[in-house]
Amino acid sequence: MTLDWIRPADRVISLPSYPFARLDELKSRAREQGIDLIDLGMGNPDGSAPQAVIDSAIAALQIPTNHGYPPFEGTASFRRTITDWYNRRYQVELDPDGEALPLLGSKEGLTHLALAYINPGDVVLVPNPAYPPHFRGPAIAGADLHPMLLKPENEWLIDLGAIPDDVAQRAKILYFNYPSNPTAAVAPREFYVDIVKFAKKHEILLVHDLCYAELAFDGYQPVSLLEIPGGKEVGVEFHTMSKTYNMAGWRVGFVVGNRHIIQGLRTLKTNLDYGIFSVLQTAAETALQLPDSHLQEVQTRYRTRRDFLIQGLEDLGWSIPKTKATMYLWVACPASMSSADFALKLIQETGIVVTPGTAFGSGGEGFMRISLIADCDRLGEALDRLKQANITFAM
Numbered sequence: 440m441t442l443d444w445i446r447p448a449d450r451v452i453s454l455p456s457y458p459f460a461r462l463d464e465l466k467s468r469a470r471e472q473g474i475d476l477i478d479l480g481m482g483n484p485d486g487s488a489p490q491a492v493i494d495s496a497i498a499a500l501q502i503p504t505n506h507g508y509p510p511f512e513g514t515a516s517f518r519r520t521i522t523d524w525y526n527r528r529y530q531v532e533l534d535p536d537g538e539a540l541p542l543l544g545s546k547e548g549l550t551h552l553a554l555a556y557i558n559p560g561d562v563v564l565v566p567n568p569a570y571p572p573h574f575r576g577p578a579i580a581g582a583d584l585h586p587m588l589l590k591p592e593n594e595w596l597i598d599l600g601a602i603p604d605d606v607a608q609r610a611k612i613l614y615f616n617y618p619s620n621p622t623a624a625v626a627p628r629e630f631y632v633d634i635v636k637f638a639k640k641h642e643i644l645l646v647h648d649l650c651y652a653e654l655a656f657d658g659y660q661p662v663s664l665l666e667i668p669g670g671k672e673v674g675v676e677f678h679t680m681s682k683t684y685n686m687a688g689w690r691v692g693f694v695v696g697n698r699h700i701i702q703g704l705r706t707l708k709t710n711l712d713y714g715i716f717s718v719l720q721t722a723a724e725t726a727l728q729l730p731d732s733h734l735q736e737v738q739t740r741y742r743t744r745r746d747f748l749i750q751g752l753e754d755l756g757w758s759i760p761k762t763k764a765t766m767y768l769w770v771a772c773p774a775s776m777s778s779a780d781f782a783l784k785l786i787q788e789t790g791i792v793v794t795p796g797t798a799f800g801s802g803g804e805g806f807m808r809i810s811l812i813a814d815c816d817r818l819g820e821a822l823d824r825l826k827q828a829n830i831t832f833a834m
């Protein structure tokens with residue numbers, strides 16, 4: 440029975456469905472038709488969390504006090520582990536009491552930060568294309584979104600000079616993310632210096648998503664906003680356990696940086712949730728303390744897949760630069776069709792699932808994102824299917 444006298448709030452009615460929810464529908468339909476899908480759509484790492492992480496979760500489950508409500512702001516031990524990790528990784532000193540806040544996954548924090556800081560009509564600068572919560576969170580909060588169009592000729596870097604002065608003057612928050620989902624672009628250190636200068640000049644809160652901090656290859660080391668002088672005065676940085684540690688289903692992330700900004704988010708969250716199950720916080724501590732050999736193993740896994748797929752796609756006419764980081768390839772679609780049509784054709788004719796670039800905003804048109812979440816055997820199978828279906832870049 441439909442209840443036509445009760446409508447969801449306008450903020451929900453005005454939201455389009457989440458791009459990956461739409462992809463899920465297409466996948467279910469293809470499965471119903473008996474198609475064996477090779478799913479390279481979501482950034483959902485294959486395989487389980489490291490054994491040491493699982494073991495520590497099992498041990499933590501045996502401790503009765505872990506079964507009660509956790510502290511709102513995360514356990515002191517997890518916050519200390521986060522700030523120790525930061526210090527090791529970036530030589531940045533952070534206070535575990537106020538400059539680090541565990542989250543129920545970084546998506547939750549990114550979206551709630553928008554609710555904590557944006558009033559309806561506030562101007563928010565967001566990249567286009569971008570990871571959807573970077574623009575959907577502000578949209579839910581009623582922001583006046585100003586998209587910063589990213590372009591291949593600018594190596595997908597935000598062009599700060601292209602933001603009109605009056606918009607910059609009114610802007611309250613700028614979201615950004617390097618290494619980037621979906622473009623896999625990375626930003627040089629000078630870019631961070633410039634963006635901090637820009638934020639200070641216009642009094643803008645910087646929200647940097649460093650979710651792919653550790654998925655970097657060929658000696659490249661992603662930059663933290665907080666290692667830039669002045670970065671902590673104007674910004675916060677989000678991290679996740681989902682990618683490097685195959686813990687996407689565990690829902691653990693964290694935000695670090697400016698104490699005042701984190702306090703606003705904390706105040707909102709104490710009214711919304713009870714924090715992360717303590718068992719998961721213990722497991723996340725174990726993950727952040729794993730030896731570097733774990734990191735090397737993960738990086739080798741994604742680098743090997745990257746090289747294999749780039750080579751195979753080159754044989755089919757594509758020319759794809761070697762990405763320095765992330766778990767994605769950002770690949771041009773054949774010029775003859777839109778990215779949504781091409782993604783649909785791939786599912787229907789080959790069973791390969793990719794994400795059309797427009798799932799990340801209009802600036803993603805002409806591209807698709809391929810997640811490197813299958814082993815080389817399965818990627819080889821995907822390449823064979825493309826050949827059999829005569830799908831090439833030049834079609």
Ligand SMILES: Cc1ncc(COP(=O)(O)O)c(C=O)c1O
Pocket residue numbers: 482543544545546547570616620648650678679680681687690691692
């Ligand atoms: C840029 C970026 N930030 C955050 C997330 C979500 O991370 P979490 O699982 O911690 O919510 C993703 C997931 O794909 C992402 O690509």
